[in-house]
Amino acid sequence: MHVRSARIFAGFVLLGVLGGSVAGVAGRECGMSFFLGYGAFGVIMSGLFLHIKHQLGLASDRDVPQCAADKQNKTSLQAQHSCDETLNPKDKKPSYPSRFIVGVKLSFSFVRIFGYVLFLVGVGGLLYYDMFMPTGLFVGVTLAMVYMIGVGVYVAGGRQDRK
Incomplete structure (x- = not known):
């Protein structure tokens, strides 16, 4: 796993x-505008991916032990049915307050906030020194977005191969 992260x-x-x-x-x-857009957007998106990965890891860790405990206490048919309900998100729609809380947690990731602050300070610095080029900034953000989407597809593809 560390090798894959290092490659990315x-x-x-x-x-x-x-x-x-x-x-x-x-x-x-x-060039300076490009590096600002590329670096800041990369930090923002990396923070988003890390936070989502952390939240999904916590959710799967909570669900699996509950299913194991259910299997010990119930018959196999009842336990299988309860585990299927727990692991199948299509059957149960989360309540509005829980979805709102997950959205707020996702928005206030420390790495994302740091990326936004970096972006705003960088744009302010470039404007102060008359070095701001919107074209370079846009190209940097676009290239970082394309790379991050490619990484997401790469990671999701590797996960499907293991199943």
Whole structure:
């Protein structure tokens, strides 16, 4: 697992360096704006993925022991039915307050907040020094978004192969 994470991080850095080099050809201002957009958006999306992964890991850890305890106390048919209800989210729709709480927890991830602060301070600094180039910023954010979506597809594909 650590090797996969290292590859993903190395790919992100390599793509950032290549994209920054290309943007740097257009000018120092464009390169700085690119690095700001690419880096800040990468931190924001990484924080989102890590928080979702943590929440899903906690949810699966809570459900599995409950099913194991049910299997010990009930007959096998009753236990299987209760585990299927617990693990199948299509049957039960979560209440509005629980969905709201999950959304608030997702919004207030420390890494995401740090990414937004980094982004705002960076944009303010670029504006202060007259180095802000919206084109470079947009290209950086777009490239980071494409990379993060690719990582999500890569990780989801690897997870389906293991099942």
